[in-house]
Amino acid sequence: ACSSKYVLSALHPMWQGPLVAPGGNRQSPIDIRVRKSVFDPHLKPLTPDYDPRTCSQIWNNGYSFLVEYDDTTDKSTLKGGPLEDNFRLCQFHFHWGESNAWGSEHTVDRRLFPAELHMVHWNSDKYSRFEEAVMEENGLAVIGVFLKIGKRHEGLQKLVDVLPAVRHKDSVVEFTRFDPACLLPSNIDDYWTYAGSLTTPPLTEAVTWIIMKQHIEVSHDQLAVFRSLLFTSAEEEVQKSMVNNFRVQQSLQGRTVRSSFT
Numbered sequence: 001a002c003s004s005k006y007v008l009s010a011l012h013p014m015w016q017g018p019l020v021a022p023g024g025n026r027q028s029p030i031d032i033r034v035r036k037s038v039f040d041p042h043l044k045p046l047t048p049d050y051d052p053r054t055c056s057q058i059w060n061n062g063y064s065f066l067v068e069y070d071d072t073t074d075k076s077t078l079k080g081g082p083l084e085d086n087f088r089l090c091q092f093h094f095h096w097g098e099s100n101a102w103g104s105e106h107t108v109d110r111r112l113f114p115a116e117l118h119m120v121h122w123n124s125d126k127y128s129r130f131e132e133a134v135m136e137e138n139g140l141a142v143i144g145v146f147l148k149i150g151k152r153h154e155g156l157q158k159l160v161d162v163l164p165a166v167r168h169k170d171s172v173v174e175f176t177r178f179d180p181a182c183l184l185p186s187n188i189d190d191y192w193t194y195a196g197s198l199t200t201p202p203l204t205e206a207v208t209w210i211i212m213k214q215h216i217e218v219s220h221d222q223l224a225v226f227r228s229l230l231f232t233s234a235e236e237e238v239q240k241s242m243v244n245n246f247r248v249q250q251s252l253q254g255r256t257v258r259s260s261f262t
């Protein structure tokens, strides 16, 4: 699986700082300037093909909660779009704010969303394990989906109901038969894509980002349950609410953001 117990917690000063990885010139997240993005007619439709039976567990790693997938075979894959190779789904997680006014990592013409979903995949054509791919240029592909407050998301509710069981950092529970495709917007043909990095340590510049133009809706109450999670483990005397777990935005440094739509 792709989660690493060694990821620094969101409270670690390193993570919160406006840190740019040493020599980093393709860091994430960024603001997507719509009028500066370049339409690329060669971008293909994205073809996610997920098997809900590969869903294995959910855990609180101290910066978000991760829903992990068994990535030992090519059962849940992502191809197409800007990707040349086959990528395997290993986990998805979210970033959110303490209020609905902010929370997303990426922005669109400076517009903030209350939360952002990241679906993390690694290049199984080029690498044999996630830990290898995460250190390599274009070893990872992450789909980003913006969340807006609106009607209740029925598919998300199964996940929301189990969150109290992973309230504290390092807690984990079995979580099975969840189809991550239910979290994708109806239109996945319209997206922006650019070369970037992980937004949490180790901040490696290994990510082909694919940011969906269409958002999904979740209810106010569903997002409130995200905010009931804690950054801190059960032993710590001071409990800290898991909110504002997003990184500061990074400069584009000459990169081009391509769009799959005009």
Ligand SMILES: COCCCN1C=C(N)c2cc(S(N)(=O)=O)sc2S1(=O)=O
Binding pocket: 002, 003, 004, 007, 091, 118, 120, 131, 134, 142, 197, 198, 199, 200, 201, 202
């Ligand atoms: C050796 O293991 C390295 C860490 C593994 N991961 C931990 C993250 N913090 C992380 C953040 C990600 S994000 N916010 O850029 O999508 S993807 C991802 S991850 O690649 O799944």
Ligand SMILES: [Zn+2]
Binding pocket: 093, 094, 095, 118, 199
């Ligand atoms: Zn993320």
